[in-house]
Amino acid sequence: MSLLKPNLSAQLSEFIAQPAFPCAGAKTALTKDQVHVKQYDDLSCEMNNIDMLSDIYDFIHQFNMEKDIYSSLVFTFELPEVLNETVFDKLLWRKLQQLHEIDACINDWDENVADDPHHPNFSFSLGGCAFFIIGLPPAASRKSRRFSRPALVFNLHAQFEALKEQGKFTPLRDHIREQDAIFCGSENTLLDNHGESSEALQYSGKQQPKNWQCPFHAASN
Numbered sequence: 001m002s003l004l005k006p007n008l009s010a011q012l013s014e015f016i017a018q019p020a021f022p023c024a025g026a027k028t029a030l031t032k033d034q035v036h037v038k039q040y041d042d043l044s045c046e047m048n049n050i051d052m053l054s055d056i057y058d059f060i061h062q063f064n065m066e067k068d069i070y071s072s073l074v075f076t077f078e079l080p081e082v083l084n085e086t087v088f089d090k091l092l093w094r095k096l097q098q099l100h101e102i103d104a105c106i107n108d109w110d111e112n113v114a115d116d117p118h119h120p121n122f123s124f125s126l127g128g129c130a131f132f133i134i135g136l137p138p139a140a141s142r143k144s145r146r147f148s149r150p151a152l153v154f155n156l157h158a159q160f161e162a163l164k165e166q167g168k169f170t171p172l173r174d175h176i177r178e179q180d181a182i183f184c185g186s187e188n189t190l191l192d193n194h195g196e197s198s199e200a201l202q203y204s205g206k207q208q209p210k211n212w213q214c215p216f217h218a219a220s221n
Contacts, residue, residue, distance in 0.1 A: 008076035009037040011148050022144050022179035024172060025070050034071035043077040043091050043150045049098050053126065056099075056154065060127045065162050073154040076147075081138070083150055088137035089204035092152065093215045096133070099126060104219040113157065117200040117214035123157050124203075130157035135204040142184045145205045 012035065016026045029035045038055045040048045052075060059073040083091075103126045109115045110130040113123035123130040131154045136147035163169035181187045190202050200214050 006078060006149065008039050008149055012037055012074060012076060012151065015147055020183050022176050022183045024175055026072065029070040029072050032070060034068060035074060036071065037074045037076055039076045039078070041077065042079040043095060044080065046098055049102060053099055053102060057127050059154070060129050063156065065158065069159055069162055075152045077150040081149065083137050084139040085137055085141060085204065085206040088135060088150060089206040092135050092204045096124060097216055101219055103127065109218060115218035117216045118198055120197055122198045122200055131155060132157060132160070132199060133203045137205060140205050142188060142205060144180050144183050
């Protein structure tokens with residue numbers, strides 16, 4: 001392992017800037033300098049949870065829908081360097097559980113979404129706001145998710161709702177799915193529309209078995 005600290009922000013910009021990279025929303029955010037990268041040491045470490053929550057709260061409080069509609073908050077992790085989808089899935093849900101248990105002490109779950117990860121209206125909530133989360137494991141089966149180090153992308157659900165109101169969401173979603181199929185060589189069978197199946201199935205990028213039981217449990221109020 002190199003003793004030099006990798007510049008994961010620069011690497012993420014290069015990853016998104018690939019000519020054929022399918023996510024037009026991420027490309028727009030990159031052009032507008034709205035990909036906010038926070039680099040941390042280890043995805044499996046509990047010591048960074050408070051700082052991560054602070055970053056999430058700052059993102060929420062500073063968010064302006066008019067100018068930040070494509071904005072993303074991205075946590076990159078220097079470790080583990082080699083991480084397959086199964087281990088990444090486990091670490092992702094462990095991290096989300098830890099963040100939630102701290103957050104639940106001061107914030108309610110976003111009332112617009114379900115807190116049951118098996119419910120079709122589920123969305124993860126922190127700081128009282130619903131988020132859609134995209135995991136980027138180094139050994140992702142799909143090329144569009146295969147970043148050099150583990151990363152978690154946070155997008156507010158309010159962004160998607162605003163795009164829907166503007167009539168931009170469905171064309172953007174369909175374009176991304178078409179380009180992703182070209183980029184990766186096959187359609188992504190994980191993708192579904194919000195409200196049709198739980199978005200928890202999409203977070204890590206791992207193809208889950210039919211009887212999958214999400215390890216996340218919302219704290220009791």
